Amino acid sequence: MHHITCQCSFLLRRLVGELAMEKVEKMRGEADRGDVSSENTSNGESGEVTAAALAIGDELLSGRTRDLNVHRLGAWLGERAVRLKEARIVGDDIPVIAAALNALRATHDYVFTSGGIGPTHDDLTVDAVSFAFDVPVVENSEAIARMSNWYAARGEALTPARRRMARMPEGAVLIDNPVTGAPGIRIGNVYVMAGVPSIFE
Numbered sequence: 001m002h003h004i005t006c007q008c009s010f011l012l013r014r015l016v017g018e019l020a021m022e023k024v025e026k027m028r029g030e031a032d033r034g035d036v037s038s039e040n041t042s043n044g045e046s047g048e049v050t051a052a053a054l055a056i057g058d059e060l061l062s063g064r065t066r067d068l069n070v071h072r073l074g075a076w077l078g079e080r081a082v083r084l085k086e087a088r089i090v091g092d093d094i095p096v097i098a099a100a101l102n103a104l105r106a107t108h109d110y111v112f113t114s115g116g117i118g119p120t121h122d123d124l125t126v127d128a129v130s131f132a133f134d135v136p137v138v139e140n141s142e143a144i145a146r147m148s149n150w151y152a153a154r155g156e157a158l159t160p161a162r163r164r165m166a167r168m169p170e171g172a173v174l175i176d177n178p179v180t181g182a183p184g185i186r187i188g189n190v191y192v193m194a195g196v197p198s199i200f201e
Contacts, residue, residue: 051077052104053087056097056115056125057195060089069114069193069200082110092116097128105132105190115195117184119161129185129192130169138170139163143183146174150181168192 053073059065067089074084085108090096097116104111116125130137143166148158165182168174175184175191185192193200 049082049110050085050108051082051110051112052108053084054097054100054104054111054113055087055089055195056092056113056128057089058091058122060115061091067114069195072200073112073114092122092124094124094128094131097125098132101129101132101190105188109189111190113190113192114200117165117182117192117194119159119164119182123164125192126167126169126185129187129190133169133187135170135187137167140166140168140172140174143168143174146176146183147181 051073053070055067055070057065060067070084070087074087077084086104088100088104090100101111101113113125113129116123116128127137144158144163147162147166151158151162162182168185169187172185172187172192175186175193177183177194180194182194184194
């Protein structure tokens with residue numbers, strides 16, 4: 001399990017690093033043009049890299065489940081000089097999730113969502129993210145291949161319910177998940193992750 005956790009952390013660290021470098025290069029270009037000001041950063045504070053967390057699930061709001069991911073995310077980001085400035089919890093409601101996501105991604109460098117990407121009918125995060133970005137939901141062939149191989153290696157089949165976890169916004173990039181085989185998603189500055197703490201971590 002320690003190896004799996006390290007692998008997941010490495011993948012996220014690489015992805016966050018790529019976006020951080022994109023921001024650095026953008027700021028350098030603005031400096032070369034003499035166009036550096038607080039208005040040129042998404043968070044309004046020049047040079048600060050910020051993130052927001054969006055925890056999704058009716059079970060979090062009802063108290064049936066306690067969120068552990070925001071605490072872990074804040075510590076993990078802090079070690080990488082990224083400031084977690086905001087965290088929200090919303091229920092399983094597509095327009096509500098999309099509205100919160102659009103607000104957060106417009107004001108922070110990164111947004112990390114947790115929850116709602118499982119195999120059941122009330123896992124609505126993918127649909128909400130697609131709605132927020134105004135792109136269609138598609139079945140990702142690479143995700144199908146990864147999950148098929150993962151389950152086949154364990155003597156199991158990719159059932160229709162499991163196949164739902166290959167649905168994602170068009171244009172999204174996959175994030176490897178060696179814990180269950182079902183990938184997370186990156187689209188724009190948004191990272192869409194499972195809500196189960198051992199997978200999110």
